[in-house]
Amino acid sequence: MILVMKKGATQEMVQRMVQRVESMGLKAHVIVGTELTVIAAIGDDRNVKKESFESCEEVERLVPILAPYKVASRETKPDATVVKVRDLVVGGGHIGVIAGPCSVESEEQIILAAKKVKEAGAKALRGGAYKPRTSPYAFQGMKEEGLKLLAAARDVTGLAVVTEVMTPHHVETVVKYADVLQVGARNMQNYHLLQAVGETRTPVLLKRGLSSTMEEFLLAAEYILDQGNQQVMLCERGIRTFETHTRFTLPLASVPYLKQKTHLPVVIDPSHGTGIASLVPPMCRAAVACGADGLIVEVHPDPKEAISDASQTISPEVFAEALVECRRVAHALGFTMD
Template sequence: MIVVMKQSAKQSQIEHVRQRIEGLGLKSHVIVGEERTVVAAVGAKRQQGTREALESCEGVDNVVPILAPYKIASTEVQQHPSVVTIGSLTIGGGTIGVIAGPCSVEGEEQILETARQVKKGGATALRGGAFKPRTSPYSFQGLKEEGLRLLALAREETGLAIVTEVMTPSNVELVASYADVLQIGARNMQNYDLLAEVGKQPKPVLLKRGPSATMEEFLLAAEYILDQGNKQVLLCERGIRTFESHTRFTLPLASVPYLRQHTHLPIVIDPSHGTGKASLVAPMARAAVAVGCDGLIVEVHPSPEEAWSDGAQTLTPTAFEQMVAECSKVAEAVGMKIGT
């Protein structure tokens, strides 16, 4: 349920409500809005008389139930859209963040050259896989900590924030010590132990939708992270598995306005994985901006044909720069901007 505080509520009264919620066996989440503060009370333990107990607290305007199964992510709890900012990357609030880089970190020369090129082309963050979940156990699995070190080196030279994937709960601390944004890949969207672990650390989390996940499952996965106290969650639509074979996945851009209606979390689109074809990335990126996405994550490599993974869906630096220029025009037309 949501405890709506009066506009005149004092900080001491808000704190008392928070403590009262905790005393009732529920978790409290304080959300400071533009006009007033609300305190979300979530949890399975709902005692009879809870609503009445909270309504009697000083400074409380009213108490209303949260109808959505995902509580903290819902627009019922927070109506104004969330904005995530870390280093060079801003996503939300009318600013479209562009995350670009190779599928895999292959070596120092490759990642530094890519970082320079994507920054020149308009990227506001660098992506790159140090730990790579692969369908085949015989495929390249990533450079692991050496890859993280090289990403940090690229950040030092270019100033770009780093986005990279974490695959296991035991690696969260290691990856967080190098990365600015921790990515949860599609295969791990329902790895609840991993979701809880990234929720305990303070850096933003980019959560990718699973290829067969419903919207409700996607938002409930985000809820696992939010419930641990990390409010900086980015939702990433990267395509779902359908009967179609002309693309790697089907990229449903209706996800953007739907999510906008149901959650305050920023929405990122991945047209690289969503199509699997480099020739389709720019058109789908433009379309994503047109429907109001908050960010793009795109695969870029100095020489896609030589990429160690996902070369078919990877843009050249020149194609990426052109894509950003085109997306900037679309963004301007819909009242948004691509920038830092």
């Protein structure tokens, strides 16, 4: 349930209600909105006497949370969450752009890529140091050395670093270098990993699982939020269907649907969503048109030489042109991309 505090409630009043919630065996999540502060009381409240809250002078009203995902729900927080890290702003009418190669391959490659995507208008650099690959014989990434190269590229360009973390025991290492922790599609339901990134206060980009429902996706986000990390971005990266003309099927209806159900910002990955480089620019435009809060795009200085995901990777020149077109769409709809 949600405890809606009276307008003008002081910090002392809020803390007093938090203590009361926790004394009843529930977990209290304080969410400060533009006008009101609410406390989401999470847990089994079947034996909790609602009157004990309704009679408190600090509480304006109680509202039941109907969605199974409590903290992620719009019922809990009507205002959109905006994730900010360095110059990257995602949500609240701002479209954040993340771009870079699938894998960190060398210092020259990642720094050149960072310079090129920044020049085009990206605010964050993506690059895999730890790579989850279907085949155990495929390139697995440069690991911590790759993280160091990402940090070096950040030092040169100022771009925020977005990189994947694969296991709970990698979190401590990755968080030393990354500005945003990416949880990949294959790990969307790795609950120990979700809890581990939730215990940090580093923003998280959570990718939808290959065959996961919207409810499963939002409940995965709930694991992170439940640990106290409120800086979560949802990433639609395409799902597995019967169709074979693209690598995955990119359902852009996810964007408006998620924005109705959750306050969390929604990012689109047109690179994995299509698997075909020529389809990436038009799907970027379509993502902006349907209200996406961000884009994450695979860009390599020389796509044909990319060690991984070459078929879906675009060049810096194509990326720059795509962003010009996206800005036109964003401007027409009243969104900001710069």
